[in-house]
Amino acid sequence: MSVTVKIPTPLRPLTRGRDSVQVAGATARQVLESLEKECAGIRARVCDERGEMRRFVNLFLNDEDIRHLQGLDTLVKDGDILSIVPAIAGGAEAGSANSLRGKQG
Amino acid sequence: MLILDPEAENAMRDHTESGYPHEVCGLLLGRCDAGSEMRRVAEARPAANLNLERAADRYELSPADFLRIEREARSRELEVVGVYHSHPDHPSRPSETDRLRAEEIWQSSESWSYLILEVASGGMASRRSWVLKQGIFAEEEIQVLPFRR
Numbered sequence: 001m002s003v004t005v006k007i008p009t010p011l012r013p014l015t016r017g018r019d020s021v022q023v024a025g026a027t028a029r030q031v032l033e034s035l036e037k038e039c040a041g042i043r044a045r046v047c048d049e050r051g052e053m054r055r056f057v058n059l060f061l062n063d064e065d066i067r068h069l070q071g072l073d074t075l076v077k078d079g080d081i082l083s084i085v086p087a088i089a090g091g092a093e094a095g096s097a098n099s100l101r102g103k104q105g
Numbered sequence: 106m107l108i109l110d111p112e113a114e115n116a117m118r119d120h121t122e123s124g125y126p127h128e129v130c131g132l133l134l135g136r137c138d139a140g141s142e143m144r145r146v147a148e149a150r151p152a153a154n155l156n157l158e159r160a161a162d163r164y165e166l167s168p169a170d171f172l173r174i175e176r177e178a179r180s181r182e183l184e185v186v187g188v189y190h191s192h193p194d195h196p197s198r199p200s201e202t203d204r205l206r207a208e209e210i211w212q213s214s215e216s217w218s219y220l221i222l223e224v225a226s227g228g229m230a231s232r233r234s235w236v237l238k239q240g241i242f243a244e245e246e247i248q249v250l251p252f253r254r
Contacts, residue, residue: 008175009137009184010214019179045212056210058168065168085171086210088188089156090203090219091128091163092195 003031003076006083007042014042028059029072031082046084047072056087106143107187107218107234107245110135110252113149117232120151121191121224127160130190132174134183135252137216142236142245144186144218147252150174163202164190182254187218187234197223197233199242208240218245 005021007014015021021038025031029051036043046057052072053059059066060083066074076082113133120129135146152170156163166188175185192200199207199221207219214237223231235242 006175009186010211010217012216019184045210054209056206060168060172063172083172083175085168085175087165087168088130088171088210089163089165089206090190090200091156091159092192092200093159093162093202 001026001076001078001080003078003080003082005031005035006081008084008086010086011042011045011084014045015039025076027072028061028066028074028076028082031076032072056089058085058087059083060085107220107247108143108145108252109247109249110145110147111249113146113252114232114249116151117149117189117220117222118229120149121222122228124191125224125226126193128154128156128162128164128191128193130154130164130166130188132166132171132185133187133189133218133220134174134178134181135186136254137184137186142215144216145252146186147183149189150177161193162195166190186216187220189220189222191222191224193224195223197221197231199235204237204240204242207237207242211237213237213239220247 023034025034032043048054131151133146134148137144153167154164155167156165178185219235234245234247236245
């Protein structure tokens, strides 16, 4: 199975600038393994040390969030598009603002 | 450096002011010139804030909107070069919440701008742009110039 993985802009340094990468695999997990072989370091941005998806990253298979399918075990087929979509969030609430000041140069 | 098209800036101003006192968010579409830290923004696209419980001081940009807007950008040979969000009645500097969530996703994202717009009841008060470098937000200069391909 050949699947196209769409890469968001901030992760493109890991794909040598490519906005999409074609890799093989029968499940979303296998696709990420193939992607890691081609673009070292990218799987760690999507999955944690246990190999499960990070909380703030989504994978969409075509138009569907794979969390609503079978997660990383979701089957993929030839020609599918797997998009890495960040869960971008934040907010004005200051939280521990002192630590921010401490870390700013 | 972030270069904003004047119409994109106006669109963000309208969005943040009409959303007040809630936080609003959206994506910046444009070009990131190869080998340069300069991002040129052609358009600003509103996205849904999914955090309804704390809409006054939190945002969570809809992943479905991200997917839709990114697709549109690609089809027009643009890319998503950053995100904007408003800070109602708060300064336009990143909160620790902003930093933690940015770091968790990207670690470092020198090719991506976080534009923050301070908005009060009288309208937009300030806007500043930030880049995450090794877990720390550094401010970047903003210029307003018409976008040219």
